[in-house]
Amino acid sequence: MRVVLAPDKFRGSLTARQVADAMAEGVRLAYPDAEVVTLPLADGGEGTAEVLAEATHGTWHTVPVRDPLGRPITAGYGMSGDGLATAFIEMAQASGLRLLASAERNPLKTSSVGTGDLIQAAIEHGARSIVLGIGGSATNDAGTGMASALGWRFQDEKGQDLIPTGATLRQITRIHPPFRPISASVSISVACDVTNPLTGSNGAAVVYGPQKGATPSMVDELDAGLVHVAQLIKQQFGVDLASVPGAGAAGGLGAGALFFLKATLKPGVDVVLDTVAFDQHVADADLVITGEGKMDEQTLQGKLLMGVAKRTQKANVPIVALCGTLDLSPADLNALGLVAAFSILNRPQTLDEAVKHAYADVRQATFAAVRLFFKGAN
Structure with missing residues (x-):
């Protein structure tokens, strides 16, 4: 049997x-x-990367990254051992709410830059595909912090580079793609179990901002920033992200993954079951x-x-x-x-x-x- x-x-x-x-x-x-x-x-949330690395007889790698407030820390990602060179990354490892003390939780100040650090490290290690879990985030920056670690630049009206956070989204007037973008041969799947749009009453800031430390006034500011970035991306690149199901996941990193990474959003359960x-x-x-x-x-x-x-x-x-x-x-x-x-x-x-x-x-x-x-x- x-x-x-x-x-x-x-x-x-x-x-x-x-x-x-x-x-x-x-x-x-x-x-x-x-x-x-x-x-x-695992269900695509915390612990998924380790489960998938083990299931594929893979290895665990620890690298220096930046935490949600830009401080140096170490975080890990898995690399499959099945010959497919798949990297397993959790946003929570580098950009998670669990990394912050209660008094530090403020999505106006946090950034997903560390998630970009992990993605960059995995690609440099030879990853040909990436499975990205985005649960447990401390951020509301539409993935701009992640993108900045991968070479994207965000400038204000004076042409000065911005450090992307929830608070600086409305200051962005121009987005510059990286000189060396991620190769089109690297496929990225995002484990995403929510269907929230990026903005509005059911969007990232309104629904998830308070649990990340946002006050009502912060929520309004964060939502306005997401609206602004979505409009800018549509104007500059012709891509409409505002109402895409799942775009509001992880403080808008769902939208950022779609645009900056050309990723595919999939239910976390399906990502896990397919991988094993x-x-x-x-x-x-x-x-x-x-x-x-x-x-x-x-x-x-x-x-x-x-x-x-x-x-x-x-x-x-x-x-x-x-x-x-x-x-x-x-x-x-x-x-x-x-x-x-x-x-x-x-x-x-x-x-x-x-x-x-x-x-x-x-x-x-x-x-x-x-x-x-x-x-x-x-």
Whole structure:
């Protein structure tokens, strides 16, 4: 029998790799001769680059970059080991909100320049394609900071170069492409799970600015800056970005990736599953086991577990899910296409105890689920 293990992390207790390893032990306890394929997954957000590097037997590289306030730090990116020379980059590594203290969070002052530093480092290392995750950003600069690290120049009305931030967007009067643009042979896919436009009531500044530290007056200023940049790009280059779905992701880096990088925006789940060749692994499987820390209404909103379930169902392979907290109805489980879902919590536990015993509980729950499934199938 062939069992594919494709879990997300159990937030706060186990990484996706640890969940997959515990599941693998549970399968082999039940059926020592089973063929087990482990595919730790992520949803395109924080941790995705490391998951994808591992899934492709790749390597992790640490390089000097600039943080959201321009300070020198080090950040990492993954490089695939499958011969395809794909780089895995997370915006959060260099331009993430987690890099700033609460008092430092101000999207008028922050820049995505460090993300550009990572992209440049990956290209210099020989990347022929790039997968870019853009969750968790601290910025609202439409990707102009990222572009500046790649050679784009932004000038004010006096012809002076600007340091792109949320506050300087409205001062830009001319955009100059780099002397050495990224080669057209380098393909870039952006893992983007939001459909917000760049500007307006559902745009980057209004929806996401406050969580990055923006006050109501800052939101107005940031949105005006995004409107200005979008109009300038349309006037100067004939490209209309303002209402493109996903352009408002990551403080407008969605729009910046489309224009400055000529990238393609794709749902994060699809980017991850395609990169790990999920469909090929599942094609000959007898069972898929997935999981996440909590299965609830958010699971039904198209995130990782739903994406895994849909593809597994399409392959006509049964799928079982494990979780810490199970807060879905039988109708919800049917809608997901799951054969069954089980909580790994088999006894009363405090939160600390649940975290401490999570690995063993995943292993035990997998053992029980596999035995039940294959005994029933026979």
